[in-house]
Amino acid sequence: MTDCIFCKIIAGDIxxxxxxxxxxxLAFLDISQATKGHTLLxxxxxxxxxxxxDADLAxxxxxxxxxxxxxxxxxxxxxxxxxxxxxxxxxAYQSVFHSHIHLIPRYGTDDxxxxxxxxxxxxxxPETLETTAAAIRxxxxx
Ligand code: AMP
Ligand code: ZN
Numbered sequence: 001m002t003d004c005i006f007c008k009i010i011a012g013d014i015x016x017x018x019x020x021x022x023x024x025x026l027a028f029l030d031i032s033q034a035t036k037g038h039t040l041l042x043x044x045x046x047x048x049x050x051x052x053x054d055a056d057l058a059x060x061x062x063x064x065x066x067x068x069x070x071x072x073x074x075x076x077x078x079x080x081x082x083x084x085x086x087x088x089x090x091x092a093y094q095s096v097f098h099s100h101i102h103l104i105p106r107y108g109t110d111d112x113x114x115x116x117x118x119x120x121x122x123x124x125x126p127e128t129l130e131t132t133a134a135a136i137r138x139x140x141x142x
Contacts, residue, residue, distance in 0.1 A: 001046040006098035010044050020068050024060045027068050027103075034104050035111050037072050037079070041065065041101040048097045049088040055142075065101065072105050081106040083115065 001007045008014040009028065016028035019039055030038040043061050047053060053061075065084065073079050085102040087094040104113055 001098070004046055004096075004098045006040075006042050006096055006100065007046050010042070019071070020064070022064075025064050027064070030102065034102075034113050035107060037075060037103075037105040039068065039072060039103040041068060041103065042098060047099045049094065049099050050086060051088060053099070061099075061101070065103070069103055072103055076105070078107050079105040080108060083113070085115075 005014065009016045010026055016026075018026065018028050020027040020041075024045075025041060025043055027039050027041045030040050032038065041061065041064060043057060045057065047057065069082055069084070072082060083102070083104040083106060085104060086100070087102075088099075106113065
């Protein structure tokens with residue numbers, strides 16, 4: 001896609017700092033470096049977000065995650081863990097609309113990266129859970 005910054009990176013028209021590449025994916029350092037080693041894994045094929053993946057593309061992209069995660073982990077003995085994050089849609093903090101997976105190594109609880117999971121269990125009942133799950137189940141298609 002001509003107006004896509006990650007397509008331009010994949011094409012070599014914009015520089016990037018590569019950590020892994022094969023025929024189907026590219027992994028490069030995120031310019032923001034939320035933590036040291038913060039890496040983006042992208043399919044070389046332009047796809048906007050997870051909603052647009054088919055099973056083959058998902059298998060291709062997600063199968064690369066473990067080895068890149070292990071390489072990041074092995075790159076620095078200070079790394080204690082790693083968050084994998086994939087934002088889909090503006091409301092979900094997606095700012096580049098070429099699908100990408102963040103790999104964010106963690107150096108401890110004070111490494112300036114956090115995720116907030118709200119706890120709404122006080123308002124959840126078995127009935128509301130079942131209604132929610134039924135609505136999702138009804139929309140699962142292969
Ligand atoms: P998201 O908010 O999930 O869409 O993440 C987009 C990410 O792309 C952000 O973390 C940016 O720092 C990163 N980013 C944007 N432009 C570049 C670039 N030219 N090279 C590396 N990372 C980039
Ligand atoms: Zn693109």
